[in-house]
């Protein structure tokens with residue numbers, strides 16, 4: 001992934017489901033083409049193939065399980081996610097939390113298939129734990145700010161700069177993203193100034209009346 005990056009999580013929003021997922025991914029692609037910004041999308045699992053087939057943009061899964069090919073009914077296998085067209089995956093999002101051993105297994109499964117890994121964390125302590133597992137990125141997101149419209153880069157800058165500092169000491173190969181409440185160019189700018197290499201966001205764009213306009217505003221901060 002080139003940086004700085006914007007990873008747009010579609011969550012389970014209706015506005016980011018099915019044909020709406022394709023439309024938002026296309027808006028991301030258009031803004032990326034016009035501005036040179038690096039934008040990736042994380043639609044729901046059933047939409048990965050559809051989005052990746054129609055829009056030429058990096059697609060992430062919202063989750064993978066730490067399973068190998070075999071007898072694991074109902075699990076999400078990294079190989080299947082990759083085959084569907086994803087290039088990476090979120091792991092341990094605050095809305096899909098895992099135990100530490102499960103995060104490790106998911107990172108291992110994703111790494112086995114060459115998927116880029118973004119492990120989400122909720123504070124500096126979990127950022128430290130996650131970075132020891134060797135993901136490509138950790139994305140620190142204080143849960144109380146998720147969906148609040150109050151940007152982490154302003155409301156809790158210490159959790160971002162503290163995560164960056166801690167990860168540098170533990171595993172300098174791991175890069176830090178931040179998220180929660182990010183929606184404007186100034187939020188993006190502040191996030192980069194705190195040492196993160198990009199943002200993970202959702203509602204500010206997916207639930208916007210004009211996602212393309214929201215994206216243009218956001219990339220102004222790069």
Ligand code: G3P
Nearest residue numbers: 146147180181201202203
């Ligand atoms: O995955 C991104 C997310 O948790 C942040 O959500 O709506 O605050 O941008 P939001």
